Amino acid sequence: MTLASPPQATVRAALVAQLTAPVRYDVVVIGGGATGLGVALDAASRGFSVALVESHDFAKGTSSRATKLVHGGVRYLAQGNIALVREALHERTTLLHNAPHLAQPLAFVMPSYKLLDTPFYGIGLKIYDALAGKAGLGPTEFLGRDKTLQYLPTVQAQGLKGGVKYWDGQFDDARLALVLARTAAAHGAVLVNYCVATGLLHEDGKVAGVHCEDRETGAQITLRAGCVVNATGVWVDDFRQKDGAATGWAAKPMVAPSQGVHIVVDRDFLPGDHAMLVPKTADGRVLFAVPWLGKVILGTTDTPRDDLAREPRPFKEEVEFILSESARYLSRAPTRADVKSVWVGLRPLVKPQDDDGGNTKGISREHTVLVSRSGLVTVTGGKWTTYRAMAEDVLDKCFDAALLQPRKPGVTAGLRLVGAGEATDLAPPQQKLSDPPGWQAYGTEQPAVRALPGADRLLGGGLTEAMVRFAARFEYARTVEDVLARRSRLLFLDARLAASLATDVAEILLQETGVDPQKDAFVALAQLYLTLPT
Template sequence: MTTTSNQGAAPTRREDLLARLAQDGTWDLVVVGGGATGLGVAVDAAARGLRVLLLESHDFAKGTSSRATKLVHGGVRYLAQGNVALVREALQERTTLLKNAPHLAQPLAFVMPSYKVWETPFYGVGLKMYDALAGSAGLGRTEFLSRRQTLACLPTALPQGLKGGVKYWDGQFDDARLALALARTAAAHGALLVNYCPVTTLTYRDGKLSGLACRDTETGREYAVRATCVVNATGVWVDELRRQDAEALKRTVRPIVAPSQGVHAVVDREFLPGSHALMVPKTADGRVLFGVPWMGKLILGTTDTPRGDSPREPRPFREELDFILGESARYLVRAPRREDIRSLWVGLRPLVKPGGDDGEPTKAISREHTVLVSRSGLVTVTGGKWTTYRAMAEDVLEKCFEARLVARRPAGVTANLPLVGAPSTGALATSISAPPGLHLYGTEAAEVASLRGSDRHLGGGLTAAMVRFAARHEYARTVEDVLGRRLRLLFTDAALAAQLAAEVGALLQAETGVDPQAAAFRDLAASYLRMPA
């Protein structure tokens, strides 16, 4: 029996989750991977009434899905590439996301400053097309700005040579908390989600995938899982499971993912105060530069650099940081320096390789997603972007139905499904640009505020009650889970996060009874402040 997504915070006691995992029976759908794509599939399938299990090897959104530029967007640069269909879909999905999670996503105004006479009309016309594609899903009207108006929006923009600018609208969100809201929404509809439970082997019957084995990393216990359908949604790591599937069938597969690295440097808001974001569509080498207000700080980025490997904690290359700081100096009166960086983090994008040229630059590779079904029945999905996670999930389910791996169900309902914390009707005022606070909990804010420790402030806008809520209702097991993805301090002020590790760890251990790995977190936080040589 399914439930609504807003009936209050459901407990996430690990003992209960593992007890359900140990129960005999066959799951309609097992999703491997707890990032944006896998969680989206779990929500869609569970909301249709399927019996759903999702397994994540680390924490939900541990990889790419917590390291985005925090933008819900149609993709202005994709429009320049001529990919109108992708932009139109993303613009529609942008509005759907803002409607279904208004506590975690909001409209954000961007300004493109013009330092050449032709830039304002050139980019302005393109952005008017962007508005036209959005239609009724538009968030605001594109405006041509004078020099004075541009400086009013971007007070610290370099005034020398400034001709004017263009203002347009896109969306902003909290990626890791949105992933968590998806996990909890899927659970509210009957799905079982277990983090820190990697898949160890795939199992087969008569050459067809029939299930898998997984292991709880805390106890080491193995679980055998039977499944009608298995979806590989492990993002940049999908080729690992594809290879395992191919080897079981004595076949080979060609890798389909071309990892691309995006670096983000976080600095204080004084470098670009105000409520507008900076967007430079074409820097010296053709890349895009963003300056985005988020959680009381400013995110500068991003790069698009190919990688031949896929580490869990990628670090920036020197030339990437030099690019971000160097380009910022071309547009800001006072440019940040290395010592001004509060947190430096990297996300790997799972771009799908083009059919012909493995050496194609990643910035030229389409951001569209791909769904493949192997001979054994393993369904793999990769590519795409956060904004279109819901549409991707619908596509995955449709492929599962077409391959007769799952009995067809009624059409999906997620286009009008408020996520956990969202009001059932009407808008909820929020501000992702503001420092962390109870507004991120939406309709659950009162419940968090009522917990013991709500008046015990830890620093950075965090309270002891927030840590307790994360342990009891948000699947948190480690200090990194709490300070990295539940409360986001690792991504905004790594030094402060390290200082709070022991206190957060003590609170967490009191709730869970397990080692919260505070020392390991301090080492991780130090790496977010380590500048590339």
């Protein structure tokens, strides 16, 4: 596979110039999160001409704020949603195969404090194994007390009866988004971040393109396309309403945002390579403690939220829930002073038609694809694990609506992503995703990164000068936040450390891009990730 040219200073200008050319694309995608990038890759890999615009950075929204799990959905199994679990388990295997440098198996342990918990949950997880079939990552095991303590050495020992061990996967969400973008570019797609879609172009009552503005230059751009896909996550209703206003139909809101909060603490709260899952906390919610890049993620919540803030903040009761429930299950209780970073994602849950805006736990986690009377294709809902299947569904809907002429079947099920190499030539990753950040995220591109200036200059937190240069030259990075939040994950791991690196990263980015790297804005953002509500 030939990689796209590095989008640094002049190359980004060339990308914007491509957008301004009088070209009619087959597909224009609005939104550079997991769903939009998946659609762009699927379409481009089938030979369609594709352009994608993202108003901020790729994966800036929910797609960089997941719980970092590639999973079939144990709780969906408990709800009886077998079809969703089966699809997700299939997609889990596909993702682990196509991006082994960014997605790997992870063992979970459910501690049991009641005698019947082990057989009850164990039997359910055996069904989970059966649904996975040959795609299973390892057998479910019934554990005694000693074995549970061996796997979870800091779990609360008092009252512990045993546990259940099962397998799922974890991944690096933002970096996966980046390799989706780069793989799509390698197949001919034109992708530009910091280019905001401002409206829809209608001709004869049909959607015929997208009006955009490049946020760096202010250039006004109109992209013409036979098919426009609205993949803006929790923000899809905005474009649906614009479409309805232009063509005379009432766009009923279809998204009910749900807020998920994650708290990050040091690894010594849960050492080892096993994650902990509490399937039913005091109020019936699920609690995770997941080792990730040298830290531990605690979460997550599931709280309705009406506003669509770009940087949503946790509610006081959410933080208290995570900390108090963690204290019940860990021998050392994490406190507010132990928090290294706190971050929030908004999930685009799909409203049922008779939804009254209540509890989001009852709203569909499955994705939905709708085609309006004017031909606007909207996709929302779902989860990271099933992004590829969602993209295939979008293309199928485009074919059914005669917005695209069918071409060869989709190829993404076996398409190795940038950095994965060929299935036969990449050894298993030597570093796990539970290890501190380092070179592992680059996969087969490690030699290319190490060849850049500053490979031996460690800035901190596993980040080198060469990695920053690589981010600017090949990974679409424009700002300090792009580098420290999504090319490396330091903002999400240790916000104070990330802020301390801002000056060095800004200097390198300015050399590479020639544009303002927005250092001060990042330092303010890092402080936000350290601030807990009181």
